[in-house]
Amino acid sequence: MNKALLLNKSYPHFVEAKLAEQLTPENRAEFYEKPLREFLESNSFGTVTGGGTLLTPRMFPGEMGIEFVNLDVQLSDLDEALTALRAKLVDLGAPVGSMLAYEDGDQQVESLGNLELLNVFIDNTLDRSFFEAIGFDDLLAKLNGRLEKSNAGKLRSVCQWPRETLIYFGGADADSMYETIKTLTDEVLVLQNARITFQRKDPIRQPIEIRVPFKKN
Template structure:
């Protein structure tokens, strides 16, 4: 009888705990999986400390993504476990303003090192021939190519009146400088706007 109670107590001690990483990144669910969830799952599996158990995306009223969550189930919420998750996500590429919410300790830890740049292409006010003869895919690939070594395109969003590309890297000002000539000369980028998003 006493052994039964002891066994139940042991099971309770090993009950999984949850940590939620709220990433200040405007990325689609598919890109969230590719950029964050899959690499983090591999790290957690190798360390035998847990697994990615879910994820979510928060959208504004316009439909534009504001940030995303990655839910992590861990064996325990020790400082070592939390630090591994934090440092791993920063190595993968976490924007400034991200946070870890540790359920077991009801604590929140800020993290992230990357700065974000969003470029919004005007989808309504350019000449029809510009839209007919230009390519959004070319814009994506050029933005990614031009910022190599400093940042890259993480995701994009197509709204009713504009298309956004989201770049994250070590420096907003450097990324903006690297793409400036292309933005000024490529017809599809005319009347665009650029914003610092983190």
């Protein structure tokens, strides 16, 4: 029996996990694919057979952002194995807005994730002198250090485009993360005109986006 047929016989149930964060393929593998595959296979619940990225147009013409990263999962059953999959993805840091999709008689789609995200979009069009005032690694260390010291959250990943650079953080409460780094938006010049967006459990809570003002001379 070939490997594909054996896989389908042992793990006949396909589940798609759609994770609502902007991860590179390398980060997706590190954060989710490798630890999830190891967990599922070691417990005979299933395996991860692949992954991908769903792109969406950004606000700037010609730029594409990441709407979801996808994991293709084969499970042994839609009872214990599915319950274990849900719990493990939450444990690995699945953000709010994530989903699981599978067939159980009818097509099923269920919400997943507890981690809230704070997204900081740096304005890449600022004068070069702002970027020369602090190195990028130093900026990451300053922001992440403030969050980790207060146990409010920690760095998740970074994405770059011509007009903006995204630095985003995960934690229990996006608003608490913002309050923790708020003073840095006044102190660090390169954070001027940054867009800060919130990915919360409560999707109607305001504000959804904050624009850091330019510092007055």
